[in-house]
Amino acid sequence: MSDTGTRAVGLEEDAKALRVGVDVGGTNTDAVLMAGRRVLRKAKTATTPDVTTGIVRALEGVLAEGGGQPAQAEIQAVMLGTTHFMNALLEGRGLARTAVVRLCGPATRLLPPFCDWPEALRAAVGGHSYLLPGGHEFDGREITGFDDDAVREAARDALANGVEAVALCGVFSPVNPAHESQAAELIRQESPDVSLSLSSEIGRVGLLERENAAALNAALSRIAARAVDAIRGALADMGLDVPVFFSQNDGTLMDAEYAARYPVLAMSSGPTNSMRGAAFLAGIEDAVVVDVGGTSTDVGILVQGFPRAASTAVKLAEVRTNFRMPDLISIALGGGSIVRREPLELGPSSVGARITEEAIVFGGSTLTATDLAVAAERAEIGEPARARTLDAELVERGLAEVRRRVEQAVDRVKLSADPLPLVLVGGGSVLVADRLAGASEVLRPEHAEVANAIGAAIAQVGGEVEKVYSLERVGRLEALAAAKQEALRQATEAGAQPDGVEVVEVEEVPLTYLPGNATRIRVKAVGELGGHRLT
Amino acid sequence: MWQIDEDALESISIGAGILGTGGGGNPYIGMLRARELVREHGPVNVLDLDELPDDSRVICVGGMGAPTVGVEKVRGTESYRAVRAIEKHTGERATALISGEIGGSNSLEPVIPASLARLPVVDGDGMGRAFPELQMxxxxxxxxxxxxxAVCDEKGNTAIIEDAVSATWVERMARAVTIVMGCAPVFAFAPMTAADVRRTAIPGTLSLARSLGEAVRRAQREKGNPIDAILATVPGRVLFHGKIVDVERRTTEGFARGRVTIEGTGDDAGAQLVVDFQNENLVAQRGGALIATVPDLICIVDAERGEPITTELLRYGFRVSVLGFPAPPLLRTPEALAVVGPEAFGYQAVYAPLER
Structure with missing residues (x-):
């Protein structure tokens, strides 16, 4: 494992070939133009309702600003991070009519698909489901045999009911995905147009959560296909004839075709990109990242250049899923947080984007956390003289409270008591002191305000495997080797350069109450994007 | 008598998690399964031990196998078949059902056959907490x-263990069958009489789980202190407040063993608490001195939300409260301590009862 620089060490210090990273956030769309490890240009624009317009504006910002447009031939790829599919779920609009085909034999029938969904969302997707023969045991045996006719019959019934997208979920498909693939093939024969989501390609062990994720994905398939087409069309209109990649929740890339098929994998890429970008800018692989926004602060931890994933269930639009989302602690504290005097309170309410009118340093009358930072001469924002009149004791106590809450969050995300470097990013980072308990050093890298777009630009390609092994039968080292081999193969298939792929994460979870030493092994491998490498 | 409706299910699943003392499996799936049936057939009646008619025949049911398998190959109505299998074998009809283990996912298993067979469940169980094996x-x-x-799988297979020289042998044989069946079967045991149940069951544990869950939910809703709410519901005390600073794990013989170290905060600042676990929390030592041991309940809960933290989720940095509850009297006798006392789990320690 490399111990210098970030995991993007494959990138050269400076290079002729260029990479563009774009991050579409709830408020802003940011873009960066990078040559190797160097940030050439950056742009921040408002996110537009149609998303695409904001992306185009941000791209124009980095491609046309100053010194003329770089030659198109030099741009190798555009990497996009977007969480905008989330809104479609929350609003329940434009969702595809979705059916779930569960391959389970007699197992699991008491809890049918959609059983713990909010009624409105279930109604919005139609909620058709079919429980069919098939599925596997934890050790890979079939629960019952696969039944071609049953799948065909279900497919015809679904199509007759106007279903546009099908989620396939087999019991223990992360251990053996064969039945899901067979069913997908048969359904495709019945209708080449229906969109298919395979749970084994999306989630992990945990039937309902994985099935839910696949069903959400299926429901988003139409929107995703349209969005991906629109973005590609817009790039073509700009004369950018380059491959487009989307960043996933885990910080790796998928190509546009894959993104159109698996939009849920991109849904929480924002925080991941921000953390990966922070690590890259600071040149560290193991660090705490503190992203201070206007209303809230996210604190996460990077392990070998990737955000540590949360182990608990993640709810998307009130539906339980088991995605690997970054394990973040969010505190309701940011640059716009409103400060109350007696008793002293910071947040949770915030002036948000109205800070430039309401904060004291901008001539307003609301005391915000930013005013405290300016009064303490940590930053020159607005008209600093306005903040100088603030009571010194109030300023001191307020900033001490900021420090206490950030320190507490930092302590909670850390894996051990050892101090770690801390990287500060985000517009509100002036609130945070240069010395914090638990931090060996506090870094404020340049370009930190576009860390998320940089995170997208430096993303790599990955492969992930999760299987249950009986270690009595195969031996631990052999099982680990097999899992690693499979992860490396998947990363290479996904487009990574074979020579640069390495294993970045290995997790072994012994299954309790089982003899035979049954153990769930999960391995993740990543590598530099092949053919698009910036050399 | 009271009834288990949808709201009670939600409360019981939280309370059962706390009584799981770190193990027992996640009650979420069990809650969903019971909810499907309660929605279809209506609430299930709960009888106190005193309310059981003298001629009752009470069958104990529960799930076996690995919790990790139970969240993937989720169980269905197998426990109904297991009850019927015992009835067929003994020629006796069940009149009520009871849980073998109130801690964790088994707490709600009897609700499933009870709903289908229109039978009441008994307000009690066979552990008063969670333990790893049947003979406990x-x-x-x-x-x-x-x-x-009887051990039943989802495919329609049933194995009857006709005779065994001890409960430990039932456990061994049932476990062998469990693996063949794909690790998510259910079991049911020979019917018990009302007198048997009154003599041997831990009384009132379903109500206790419900009250605990209600207290935690109310505290969360009203932004109160859930730890105080828990202690106002169950006699017990705070063993320690602090932050997890180390978690050490190893797996032997299919059990997740390990040890968590907690550094004190507030009144406990400067002190350390070490809790050993083997699926469940077993022994707590403060500065090297034993302050609580199995079978007394050692529960680690989130200091802010009051929700239980299972042993596999313990992690550095969590702010926790460690709560100790005296084990029910039936777990504190010499006969019980021989099976579930600290020595039974391999500790040299002599059981020193935790007082309130």
Whole structure:
């Protein structure tokens, strides 16, 4: 494992070939133009309702600003991070009519698909489901045999009911995905147009959560296909004839075709990109990242250049899923947080984007956390003289409270008591002191305000495997080797350069109450994007 | 008598998680399964031990196998078939059902056959908490026969264990069958009489789980202190407040063993608490001195939300409260301590009862 620089060490210090990273956030769309490890240009624009317009504006910002447009031939790829599919779920609009085909034999029938969904969302997707023969045991045996006719019959019934997208979920498909693939093939024969989501390609062990994720994905398939087409069309209109990649929740890339098929994998890429970008800018692989926004602060931890994933269930639009989302602690504290005097309170309410009118340093009358930072001469924002009149004791106590809450969050995300470097990013980072308990050093890298777009630009390609092994039968080292081999193969298939792929994460979870030493092994491998490498 | 409706299910699943003392499996799936049936057939009646008619025949049911498998190959109505299998084998009809283990996912298993067979469930169980093995239920500790017992899978297979020289042998044989069946079967045991249940069951544990869950939910809703709410519901005390600074794990013989170290905060600042676990929390030591041991309940809960933290989720940095509850009297007798005392789990320690 490399111990210098970030995991993007494959990138050269400076290079002729260029990479563009774009991050579409709830408020802003940011873009960066990078040559190797160097940030050439950056742009921040408002996110537009149609998303695409904001992306185009941000791209124009980095491609046309100053010194003329770089030659198109030099741009190798555009990497996009977007969480905008989330809104479609929350609003329940434009969702595809979705059916779930569960391959389970007699197992699991008491809890049918959609059983713990909010009624409105279930109604919005139609909620058709079919429980069919098939599925596997934890050790890979079939629960019952696969039944071609049953799948065909279900497919015809679904199509007759106007279903546009099908989620396939087999019991223990992360251990053996064969039945899901067979069913997908048969359904495709019945209708080449229906969109298919395979749970084994999306989630992990945990039937309902994985099935839910696949069903959400299926429901988003139409929107995703349209969005991906629109973005590609817009790039073509700009004369950018380059491959487009989307960043996933885990910080790796998928190509546009894959993104159109698996939009849920991109849904929480924002925080991941921000953390990966922070690590890259600071040149560290193991660090705490503190992203201070206007209303809230996210604190996460990077392990070998990737955000540590949360182990608990993640709810998307009130539906339980088991995605690997970054394990973040969010505190309701940011640059716009409103400060109350007696008793002293910071947040949770915030002036948000109205800070430039309401904060004291901008001539307003609301005391915000930013005013405290300016009064303490940590930053020159607005008209600093306005903040100088603030009571010194109030300023001191307020900033001490900021420090206490950030320190507490930092302590909670850390894996051990050892101090770690801390990287500060985000517009509100002036609130945070240069010395914090638990931090060996506090870094404020340049370009930190576009860390998320940089995170997208430096993303790599990955492969992930999760299987249950009986270690009595195969031996631990052999099982680990097999899992690693499979992860490396998947990363290479996904487009990574074979020579640069390495294993970045290995997790072994012994299954309790089982003899035979049954153990769930999960391995993740990543590598530099092949053919698009910036050399 | 009271009834288990949808709201009670939600509360019981939280309370059962706390009584799981770190193990027992996640009650979420069990809650969903019971909810499907309660929605379809209506609430299930709960009887106190005193309310059981003298001629009752009470069957104990529960799930076996690995919790990790149970969240993937989720169980269905197998426990209904297991009850019917015991009835067929013994020629006796069940009149009520009871849980073998109130801690964790088994707490709600009897609700499933009870709903389908329109039978009441008994307000009590065989552990008063969670333990890893069958012979650790009070029914068997106090001499009730563990056979005939039935193990059923989702495919329609049933194995009857006709006879066994001890409950430990039932556990061994049932476990072998469990693996063949794909690790998510259910079991049921020979019917017990009302007198048997009154003598050997831990009383009132379903109500206790419900009250605990209600207290935590109310505290969360009203932004109160859930730890105070828990202690106002169950007699017990705070063993320690602090932050997890180390978690060490290893797996031997299919059990997740390990040790968590907690550094004190507030009144406990400067002190350290070490809790050993083997699926469940077993022993707590403060500065090297034993302050609580199995069978007393050692529960680690989130200091802010009051929700239980299972042993596999323990992690550095969590702010936790460690709560100690005296084990029910039936777990504190010499007969019980021989099976579920600290020595039974390999500790040299002599059981020193935790007082309130």
């Amino acid at each position: 239920t009070t029914f068997f500790i106090y001499g009730l026969p563990p056979t005939p017992s």
